[in-house]
Amino acid sequence: MTCWRTMLYHGSRCLLGAIFCYAGLVKALDVVAFAGSVANYQVLPYQLNFLVAALLPYVELAAGVLLLLGRQVRPAVLLIAGMNAVFMVALLSVILRGLDIDCGCFRPGGEGHTSAQMALLRDAGIMLLALVTWLGAGRRNG
Template identity: 60%
Template sequence: MTRGLYHFCRLLLAGVFIYAGYLKGSEPVAFAGQVAAYQVLPYAFNYLVAATLPFVELLCGVLLLINQKVRPALLVLFGLNTVFMIALVSLLLRGLDIDCGCFHPAGEEGSGTSPQMALLRDLGLMIVIFVTWVLRLQLTREPTDG
């Protein structure tokens, strides 16, 4: 049971972050535009984030997928997700409207995701990250007495 849930959570996170990393990584310029929309970084740094962040997500996703270095990967995802959530809260507090009603929705995910929805999604991911972390520890402790 624990094992099944662990693998389910692990693969779920792997899927989400490989997908997210691939989407952003394949269009770094578009992603830089989305990061710039948060208006928290100096201009060029949006590109730095756009160039690196998707690869961190991808690598974490792949490690989770192959069930290697799971705890470091979870820790990094926890950190990333925390940053995302802080950014989203700051967006809400500043009342910034990221939706622009443009011809193209912002990126592949569409402009339909409101900051509130994104925050909720990240909260959900955070819970999955926590659950996976705890299950991983239990699983690695049980058989060997660690």
């Protein structure tokens, strides 16, 4: 792998890892607020919002930590891409239903307001990072 490709791989891996570590941590620290953010999507029954809010941050955190450590990179990227795809479908449904909610992606219950359109754009960027990391990890293994 050439030098710039190695740098691109490590850069995208670390950035992706840091994003998901941060996202997982802030949600894990305030599960109830995150449950409220999940409920805003009006997709799940009330109790299931809490279940998602209690479990999802730890999946994000685990995948993020593994990426930062450079361990199990391809499985972690797969996991992140899978979660991101689900987030994108949820955001798309929010846009189609005309709901004006905060995406709750990073600071559940916080002051900021990130529209579904902006969040969808950001998730597209994350998907691109995941693709770059996946390809980089593939080359290193292959």
